[in-house]
Amino acid sequence: MTSPQPAPVLRVRPRVWIGLAIWLGYVIVVFIVGKLSGVPYTEMGRDGGTLFLGAGLMLIVGAILLAITASLLGWWRPALFDRKHGARWPIFVPAIMAVALVINLASTDWGSYDLGFFAASIVLLLVGFTEEMATRGLLLVGLRSRLHEGWVWFLTSAAFALMHLTNALSGQDIGLTMTQVGMAFLGGTIFYILRRTTGTLIWAMVLHGLWDFSTFAVGHGTPGPLAALASPVFMLAGALGLIVVAFVIRGADERTDAPLPAANAASLA
Template identity: 30%
Template sequence: MNNKFVASIVVCTIYVLVIIVGQKLQAGAGNISLSDLAGKQVLIAPVVGLIFLIVVTLIFGWSREIGIVPPRTLKSVTLAWLPALFIVCFFLLGAAIGFPPVQTLLFIGVNTLLVGITEEMGFRGILLNGAASRFRLPAAIALASVAFGAVHALNGFITGEFLFSAAQAVSAAMGAVLFTALLLRSGSIIPGMIVHWLWDFGIFVFTAGRPEDANVTQASRALLLIGPLLFDLPGFLYGLWLLRGIGKRSKEEMVG
């Protein structure tokens, strides 16, 4: 088996274990939602995960390979217009409902930034690059996207909400297709990091501003379950469109 592919799997596995174990330890014995945890303190696990990924990237000299370079063209950056539109809507909805306290906003902003950077480095950068060295690009994208979604299902062990984690896993896999498309079309992982950060930030701000309701109905639970899927579906379809013809073009030919 290709050594780079094996190395990418090992690195991502260690990164995921750091995140899961770290967040479980920080959450303590009681189950707590990720939004509550992220709004009250800086999450230590993503900090450790970021340091780990940076060290690994420097040791193996993977910086350029995984896209830690400026976007090659301005046009490629403008391809992020669709997720940018959704992000603006998330923040407008948050403003309409009422933003959470400033301290909560700061914690959410920092934590979602850390998550956006590390998840893009780990999955769209290291794992996708490793998989592409072993498989054709379409198969590598599918593998990295499914792996990204599967990892999000493990959030259930932190929150205790396994059904919602399963829905989040499907949503994450769909989002991965869009982030991958932005990476390949821009030649840089940076646009995906920024979109990933602001997308998560907007979602957390929107949901954190909702008034608490102890009497959650079945209808509202269903909406919370399928809502993320509906938000990610347009981006997923747009990502597939951006990746059209990928089986016939190299990574370099995808840029633009």
Template identity: 35%
Template sequence: MTEQATPARTNPWKSFWDRGGWWKALLFVAVYLAAYTYLPFLAQPFMGDALDVDSALETPASVFFGIMLPLVIGSILLIVFALTVRWLPVPLFGRQPVRGRWWMWFAPALILIPILLRAFGTDYSQYSVAVIATVFLTGAFVGFSEELLTRGVVVVLLRRAGHNEWVVAFLSALFFAALHSVNFFTGQDPQTVLGTLFYTFCFGLMMYLVMRVTGSIVWAMVLHALTDPTTMLATGGVDEQNVQTTNVLIGLVAPATVLMFVGALVMLVFIRGDANGRAAAEEPERVAAPKA
């Protein structure tokens, strides 16, 4: 009597996400944003007077509870999700399925310029060593969580649905910018929020290009992880604009940022490529799936 092979059991949860779709990416970002926004409230009984509402960079504890905690929670949620759908290390950390072009190297260069200007122009004497260390640790969580979400999960979902790379770049940057729309509801000046949305859209395009040209999401995480802490220390807060300073290097950050805006929008026009339904080079090439 011959023994029949037992068919592999399907995982409906994994199958649902493996098929991809732009609406699934939007749904995932919305659920993540809700968890990122509201779950930290559970820690309020443990905060005491640690959170300084007037200056988030006043103490290490204020930086942790005011900025880092939601990022830590978000990072954990993303890792748990990735494990449940078995997307670690591939496709999230796999080699890019579409080869980058030489001109895409302008993206990391344009991102590095304001990072270096802020890094060498900031007056660190106004902060304690512990605050500076905590801010840079916070930056590591920013780079990891936001890139894993928008250049990781979102890009995988868009590519799996068969969208070409122009659409992948545009929508992943748009969803990244949408994450910062929550500032509308925190009492921040609407003009500042709109400026932040435009900045994050262009920055998202640059992170996509960094990932493409280096072949890995890791380098996008690294540059992102250096951008936010240098910005916070240079401005003294989160999403601050119109900072008054006499420092020459800090004064050059604004024109360097405008140059980054122009570069991002110009390079968006030239983005080409199609992953043919793949999210990583290690995955077998297949015909693009119908768009969901």
């Protein structure tokens, strides 16, 4: 394993309530932007226009606000990087999810794409930055100020899952939404494992963004015969993730409650 990195100098001392406030604020903002777009969740992705207005616009707004928040707090480094990565071998779990992603892309009816839909689809890649930064980034930094790493995994994964409840308020069937919430918890566990095995949130952002891109892609047009395999492969990755997540939690020492430098502490008094 690599040697631990020194604790970063933070402009604002992390607190659990700050992380939760950022997460809740993100959920509220993207929900409001989505509602103002006038595109129901069930119509999102029908064409390039509905995909951009229903998803792309909220992701752009969310990305800008999260970047500003991370800069004001001085939390960029602990949000994106761990001081020491966990066990490496559980990385096979996100690798299995990547197989499901490839199945989606291989099953996509690329001939059904037009320029507008493709451009809007590219904007979807921002979901990797926004949802990861809101949960396994800034929320994680806040939780690590007080909680054991096991709680950090569980609560960031649960917060990520609960984000998807807003889809029911945007027109999606409640039963389908609850299934989505459960799958999101598994996905959150996979992304957490990827953060801990690599020591950075960046790869989780990449996998997350490509995954959402692939799920919208395969749902456009007529999917290929292998498309039905992606979900079972993803579920396998999620189930294995629940089994091995303890190994990346074990020995984690990522507390973010170090005292502020004297100058910063005095300015906040």
